[in-house]
Amino acid sequence: MDPHPSNCFILSGLSLYFEDGHDDLDDFGFDDYGSECDGIRITAFLDAGQDNLTPLGRLEKYAFSENVFNRQIVARGLLDVLREFSDNENDFISVMETVARMSEDGEPTVRAELMEQVPNIAMFLHESRPNFPAAFSRYLVPIVVRYLTDPNNQVRKTSQAALLVLLEQGLISKADMETKVCPVLLDLTEPSSDDDYKIEAVAIMCKVVTMLSKDTVEHLLLPRFCDLCSDARLFQVRKVCAANFGEFCSIVGQEATEKLLMAKFFDLCSDSLWGIRKACAECFMMVSNSTSPEVRRAKLSPLFISLISDQSRWVRQAAFQSLGRFISTFANPSSTGLHFREDGHPTLITAATTDTRCFFVSVHIKTECMFCFSSILGHSVEILFSGHLLVQTVIITKRSGTKHVSVCVGTAASLPMTTNNTKNTKEKEQTDENFNSFNYWRSPLPDISGELEMLSCPTSEEIQKVLDCLQPHMDDPDVQAQVQVLSAALKAAQLDSPADDSPTDDSPTEPQLEVMPESTSEESTSEEGPSEESPSEEKEKPKIQNVIPQQLLDQYLSMTDPARAQTVDTEIAKHCAFSLPGVALTLGRQNWHCLKDTYETLATDVQWKVRRTLAFSIHELAVILGDQLTAADLVPIFNGFLKDLDEVRIGVLKHLYDFLKLLHAEKRREYLYQLQEFMVTDNSRNWRFRYELAEQLILIIELYSHYDVYDYLRQIALTLCSDKVSEVRWISYKLVVEILQKLYACGADDLGLNFINELTVRFCHCPKWVGRQAFAFICQAIVEEDCMPMEQFSQHLLPSLLSLSSDPVANVRVLVAKALRQSVMEKAYFKEPGCAYSDELEETVMALQSDKDRDVRFFASLDPNKGLMDTAPLI
Numbered sequence: 001m002d003p004h005p006s007n008c009f010i011l012s013g014l015s016l017y018f019e020d021g022h023d024d025l026d027d028f029g030f031d032d033y034g035s036e037c038d039g040i041r042i043t044a045f046l047d048a049g050q051d052n053l054t055p056l057g058r059l060e061k062y063a064f065s066e067n068v069f070n071r072q073i074v075a076r077g078l079l080d081v082l083r084e085f086s087d088n089e090n091d092f093i094s095v096m097e098t099v100a101r102m103s104e105d106g107e108p109t110v111r112a113e114l115m116e117q118v119p120n121i122a123m124f125l126h127e128s129r130p131n132f133p134a135a136f137s138r139y140l141v142p143i144v145v146r147y148l149t150d151p152n153n154q155v156r157k158t159s160q161a162a163l164l165v166l167l168e169q170g171l172i173s174k175a176d177m178e179t180k181v182c183p184v185l186l187d188l189t190e191p192s193s194d195d196d197y198k199i200e201a202v203a204i205m206c207k208v209v210t211m212l213s214k215d216t217v218e219h220l221l222l223p224r225f226c227d228l229c230s231d232a233r234l235f236q237v238r239k240v241c242a243a244n245f246g247e248f249c250s251i252v253g254q255e256a257t258e259k260l261l262m263a264k265f266f267d268l269c270s271d272s273l274w275g276i277r278k279a280c281a282e283c284f285m286m287v288s289n290s291t292s293p294e295v296r297r298a299k300l301s302p303l304f305i306s307l308i309s310d311q312s313r314w315v316r317q318a319a320f321q322s323l324g325r326f327i328s329t330f331a332n333p334s335s336t337g338l339h340f341r342e343d344g345h346p347t348l349i350t351a352a353t354t355d356t357r358c359f360f361v362s363v364h365i366k367t368e369c370m371f372c373f374s375s376i377l378g379h380s381v382e383i384l385f386s387g388h389l390l391v392q393t394v395i396i397t398k399r400s401g402t403k404h405v406s407v408c409v410g411t412a413a414s415l416p417m418t419t420n421n422t423k424n425t426k427e428k429e430q431t432d433e434n435f436n437s438f439n440y441w442r443s444p445l446p447d448i449s450g451e452l453e454m455l456s457c458p459t460s461e462e463i464q465k466v467l468d469c470l471q472p473h474m475d476d477p478d479v480q481a482q483v484q485v486l487s488a489a490l491k492a493a494q495l496d497s498p499a500d501d502s503p504t505d506d507s508p509t510e511p512q513l514e515v516m517p518e519s520t521s522e523e524s525t526s527e528e529g530p531s532e533e534s535p536s537e538e539k540e541k542p543k544i545q546n547v548i549p550q551q552l553l554d555q556y557l558s559m560t561d562p563a564r565a566q567t568v569d570t571e572i573a574k575h576c577a578f579s580l581p582g583v584a585l586t587l588g589r590q591n592w593h594c595l596k597d598t599y600e601t602l603a604t605d606v607q608w609k610v611r612r613t614l615a616f617s618i619h620e621l622a623v624i625l626g627d628q629l630t631a632a633d634l635v636p637i638f639n640g641f642l643k644d645l646d647e648v649r650i651g652v653l654k655h656l657y658d659f660l661k662l663l664h665a666e667k668r669r670e671y672l673y674q675l676q677e678f679m680v681t682d683n684s685r686n687w688r689f690r691y692e693l694a695e696q697l698i699l700i701i702e703l704y705s706h707y708d709v710y711d712y713l714r715q716i717a718l719t720l721c722s723d724k725v726s727e728v729r730w731i732s733y734k735l736v737v738e739i740l741q742k743l744y745a746c747g748a749d750d751l752g753l754n755f756i757n758e759l760t761v762r763f764c765h766c767p768k769w770v771g772r773q774a775f776a777f778i779c780q781a782i783v784e785e786d787c788m789p790m791e792q793f794s795q796h797l798l799p800s801l802l803s804l805s806s807d808p809v810a811n812v813r814v815l816v817a818k819a820l821r822q823s824v825m826e827k828a829y830f831k832e833p834g835c836a837y838s839d840e841l842e843e844t845v846m847a848l849q850s851d852k853d854r855d856v857r858f859f860a861s862l863d864p865n866k867g868l869m870d871t872a873p874l875i
Contacts, residue, residue: 055084056094063098068107075102075113079120086128096139103143108152115147115158119165126171137176145180148204149188149197160204167211177212182220189224199236202228206244209251217251222260229264235273242268242279246286257290262299269303274312281307281318285325296329301549308555317569323556324579330548331586543594547587553594556583560601577602577613581620589625596633603637608645615641615651619658630662642674646682646689653678653692657699668703672712675700679719687725694720694731698738706746709739714755718762721774729770733778741787752788756796764800769809776804776812780819783827790829794837798824802837805844810853817848817860826864 059081063074074081078099085091099121105111118140125136144166147159163181166172172181185208187193188201205225209217225248231237245265249257265287269280284304288296304326307319467486543557544550558564559576569575580602584595599621602610618638622630638659641652652659660668678693697716701709717739720732736759743752763775779801782788801824804816820841824830830838848860 056091059095059098063102068110071102071105071107071110072113075105075110075117078114078117079124082121082124092135096135100139100143103146108150108155111147111150111152111155112158115143115155115162118144118162119169119171122166122171123169126169133173136171137173141172141176141180145184148184148201153196156200160200163204164207167208174213174216177208178216178220181208182216186220186224189228191227195234199234199240202237202240206240206247209244210247212251214251214253217248218256222248222252222256226260226264229268235271235276238268238271239273239276239279242271242276243283245280246283246290249287249290252290254290254292257287258292258295262291262295266303269307274310274315277307277310277312277315278318281315281322284319284322285329288326288329293330297549300326301552305551305555313568316567317572320555320559320564320568320572321575323552323559324575324583327548327552327556328579328582328586331582541593543597545587545591545594547591553587557594557598560598560605571607571609573602573605573607573610574613577605577610578617580614581617581624584621585624589629592625592629592633599633600637603640608647611641611644611648612651615644615648616654618652619655619662622659622662627662627664631664631667635663635667642677646686649678650689650692653689653696656696657703660700661703669708672704672708675712675716679716687723687728690720690723690725690728691731694728694735698731698735701738701742706743706748706751709742710748710751710755714739718758721763722771729774733774734781736778737781737785737787740782741785744788749792753792753796760797760800764804769807769812772804772807772809773812773815776801776815776819780815780823783819783823790827794829794835798837798841802840802844805848810851810856813848813851813853813856814859817845817851817856818862820845820848821860821862822864 059074062070065071082092082095085095099114102114103111105114122136122140144159144163147155148163150156150159163172167177185201185205188197189205190198193201205221209221209225212221225241228237229241229245231241241264245261245268249261252261265280268276271277271280281304284300284307288300291300304319304323307315308323310316310319463486467483470483470486543553545553556576559572564572576598580595580599584592587594599614603614605611614637618634618641622634625634638652641648660671675693675697679690681689694717697713701713704713713735717732717735721729721736723729723732740752740755743749743755759775759778763771763778766772766775779793779797782793782797783790801816801819804812805820807813807816825841825845829835830841832838845860848856851857851860
């Protein structure tokens with residue numbers, strides 16, 4: 001049997017069969033390839049053969065051969081053909097003209113093969129040809145546009161996909177889109193157009209719109225899109241329009257949305273087909289983002305209520321899934337910092353600080369709080385309270401051009417703990433410098449210490465204006481705290497005022513908003529103001545608010561009703577839990593009472609997926625609610641999650657640091673006793689749980705004193721270092737290094753030495769080689785991170801490290817060589833002439849350089865300045 005059959009060729013693993021035709025197959029260039037080859041060089045037909053033709057002539061011969069297979073091969077190899085001829089301009093033009101002629105091939109498979117290569121050809125031309133735009137526009141764009149109306153379905157689909165790729169890559173110019181592509185799409189979507197063509201053209205038009213400019217969409221495509229939304233004959237067209245309605249609204253903006261698109265959206269939301277109404281419910285948030293607050297409240301809210309009450313279960317399901325996202329569009333960016341980008345996704349923003357002047361006053365208060373207040377009086381005022389318990393520093397920054405009111409409240413609960421131990425001084429100074437809970441709401445204020453002498457004190461009138469703006473919000477306990485601070489600041493400003501600025505007989509002698517004295521929760525804090533009760537003792541309030549339409553809130557709260565799971569969606573509670581932080585941010589902490597019961601119901605839901613969703617977002621909700629509500633309402637739920645299934649606990653664990661840093665120091669310290677519980681899991685094979693614990697402990701170290709770190713976190717770290725899984729051990733070694741750095745940074749040298757001795761006994765003298773290897777890794781990390789003075793390192797750790805240079809296990813000696821050569825010897829301390837260990841260090845490294853193991857010799861001789869090989873897999 002002939003091993004090289006003439007009627008079968010292998011192309012990238014695909015057998016292509018054809019009949020012996022009019023071409024000499026030997027001249028085709030494939031005669032050297034058998035049926036067992038993995039692939040062939042597609043441009044082999046350009047090689048010299050028996051026909052004495054030039055490469056261009058040979059290309060012409062096979063591009064227009066009567067054999068379909070030959071033409072397919074040429075179409076498939078066009079990119080390689082262009083590479084062959086790209087150096088010569090005339091040859092390049094000849095090839096491009098050949099491509100243009102090939103695009104008119106009568107065989108659909110040839111046209112489809114050619115179109116599949118167009119994006120690759122376009123990218124090649126873009127990267128290699130200086131005149132790419134002209135060549136691409138002249139030769140390739142007309143092919144793409146013409147194939148959009150090709151009678152063959154496969155060719156049309158291929159051209160549509162190619163068009164989207166070209167747009168995504170930015171390879172089609174705006175002029176070509178407006179003069180060549182869009183006119184074809186408009187022709188295909190004419191009322192008289194073929195149904196199949198129209199449906200495809202609508203789909204491609206809706207995808208293209210996201211890649212075009214606003215002007216192009218508004219002037220060329222928007223009128224036709226409005227007509228297509230009302231296509232009474234083809235429901236497929238209306239369905240595509242409904243599914244992409246939000247993209248059009250996002251592109252054209254608020255004015256065009258409300259003027260041209262809103263009426264169409266109302267019609268689609270009441271369409272007779274439930275699939276179209278469902279598509280409207282799914283894009284409701286994007287449509288809402290493109291409207292004014294008045295339209296959103298007066299028109300879109302009733303429309304959404306009609307979808308949520310739709311007769312179709314699928315429509316109701318989609319509406320409830322979008323309810324939380326729709327509610328989030330009511331968030332006021334000036335007060336929440338929540339802003340929706342053009343693509344419809346939310347993002348937190350902070351106002352820029354311009355035209356500022358600052359002034360300081362000293363006040364005596366008995367609280368620590370931080371907040372940002374923007375005044376309605378034509379400027380914004382930011383107030384930052386920090387420092388110790390009695391003497392506070394007040395910074396008031398005025399910005400011009402702000403016309404809104406916003407209040408963002410945080411707390412100083414995460415400030416360092418006050419202690420009389422002098423060893424904490426360094427730790428406190430470092431924490432004060434690097435951490436500020438106000439940073440959760442905005443970027444830190446710039447350092448203005450150099451300009452303090454140039455700053456002036458605020459006038460009583462300026463502070464009084466701020467107090468007046470706070471008065472309507474006195475039902476919020478955080479605002480009450482702000483009023484206390486500002487009132488004290490006002491008194492201080494009045495005391496510091498010169499005699500000629502004292503109030504006259506006609507002006508009030510006391511602030512209009514009285515300072516509320518301290519009182520217990522059972523006493524009234526003011527004769528006129530509301531009583532200050534802790535959130536846990538708060539009386540039941542009606543779930544009424546004025547931020548969003550009340551009907552929307554009522555529907556959202558009903559998502560926890562068991563009946564909803566039966567009539568709407570079995571996972572409706574999960575959707576409610578997923579969107580709850582966004583709803584809470586929109587309503588504000590003053591309306592938390594509206595959501596509290598719902599949150600508690602979700603936290604005890606029988607479905608662990610619901611509880612897991614809450615566990616992953618509880619730290620975000622804590623930022624929104626502030627320290628008082630967090631301590632009263634979230635901490636109990638957080639504690640419940642700690643004892644839940646591993647699938648729920650992992651959500652808490654992944655953000656353990658983020659949640660703990662929001663708590664007061666006393667409450668935070670209570671969790672030291674519970675960290676050990678994370679070591680126990682439902683499935684012992686769940687090593688990623690322990691890995692996550694180690695990562696979180698690295699972050700948590702900064703939240704506790706060095707005494708607590710030594711007493712509680714140290715033992716957990718040592719246990720993790722002995723884990724059966726190497727990934728857990730590797731991250732735990734880093735945790736050990738961070739603990740040691742914490743001890744020495746706080747001046748607790750005695751605790752640090754105790755820890756070093758424990759590490760030496762546990763790892764350096766470990767009977768298992770992985771423990772001794774870990775000791776070498778830890779020593780190198782200590783040196784690289786400068787965790788301790790090198791003098792103490794040389795005294796307490798280096799001798800043990802050097803002793804491992806003769807370890808019987810090569811993997812241990814590899815890390816010893818790496819630690820000594822790349823880290824220890826690079827420290828200036830060990831290069832000093834008087835260093836006691838310099839000679840021994842040199843001798844040890846030289847011995848390792850002649851080690852019997854090749855890897856040990858490599859790392860002992862490797863130049864530290866060269867690229868280092870990762871040895872983590874050895875651990």
